[in-house]
Amino acid sequence: METFFTTSDKIQHIIKSFNLIKTLFVSSIIIGDAHIGKKSLARYLFPDAPLVSGKNQEEVKATLENYDEIIISDFEKLSNPSDLDFTNKRIIATANYLGNPKLIDELFAFIYTMPVLQERPDDVKYLQHKFITEAIHTLMLDKADIDLDAIPMDLSFNSRSLKQSIYSHIIKQTIHIHDITKLLHDYFYAHFEGNDNYRKHLGLYEKPLIEAGLKKFGSQLKLAEILGINRNTLRKKIYEHKID
């Protein structure tokens, strides 16, 4: 059975309300940004209900005829929602946005708004831990080799960006020099265009080198010494690569 973790008061109230109406034939909709757990919540609360996407109106209609309980995801994508008959059916719909408020108000008895991950710090921690464990397991890595504290938390697209940033970070941390060489090789191979390619691609090496150096050593004077180049040359390159 699927589990759903949350400490958000708002979502706890949604779960409470859903648990109460589990035996009733009412229509409900959960509205909120993409990738915040709407579908997971619906699956967790109604594990036996068939799930159909609003992308396919005919499939939704056919499922409605055969089942009394149904989960409709992407409700906003239905081509003609007012054509559906919800009479004495248990409907759990999810939508990324409200769309036509009047229609939603007419069709649904229970209209829930689910908060984004940004407003749910404890849920983010839980998901972060879940994705890290999952990534380490999938990539067959050793937890000790990864600096977990340095993992960035990109919540711009909720769990999708969070998951992507974790996987990306973990992969980057376990990368070897031959992987970097291979990556650069493939990149150059795909991006040779016109003349002057040496100068054009030099930034791929110079920019991260100078940025990392400045971060590590603080002063341009020290970095010039470390890099073994002239101070004026370094300054010129900082300007060229638009490094702050």
Added chain:
Amino acid sequence: MSTKLIDFKSFVEWDNSPFILFDNKGKITYLNNVAEILFGYVSKKELYDIALLYAPQNFGYKTTAITLVYDAFNFYAITVGYEDEYQLSLRLYNSPRVKPTYKLEKDKLLITDINILLEANIALFRTKNSNKLQLLTDQDLPLFKIDQNNFSKLLRKTLNAFRASDSIDISLKLLIGQHVIIENKKEAIVQFNIEANGRYTDTDDEIRTLATYGQINCIIKEHSIKLEIPLIQ
């Protein structure tokens, strides 16, 4: 035909229009069944004052067309009369109920525990509001038939009218002794009442419409909304 031996008291007692007898100090000496229920919504003093105001100048009876509304009670006329200086009678005439325009499809109604629907709607309300809320419900209310979806919408909108109120009082109880006739069948009434120090009125018309679908009597006031729900068996 002689009427001297006929005891009219029980006819008055069970008449559907309220009948009240006051003494010359405004004390009630008799009231029929329905008047007893009426006094749940209006004070003795108010009705006595009305009786005095509309009393005939001399002994006898006077009927005046006047609209009086006390919650679900709606009167279109009163008769005030007295035959001596000690007793004053007041009879109030019920306005005919408007025939519902929407026919209830009883076979589509589902047996429901109204307390569950109310609790679920309060949880929904709680996802958006943190107002102080006091709830008094009768947990022993019998299950009855209702359009669950439509009634949930009605509850959502009714609660939502109080989204910015400071302190909300909600009660759900059986109205003892009151009934409504639906499709020739006498049904008991459950009363849902919500009141606060103030409320939004933007959805009053929608609330009235949704109530009509369920043949629910809806009494909307400045600070409260009352729904009288037929307990269809």
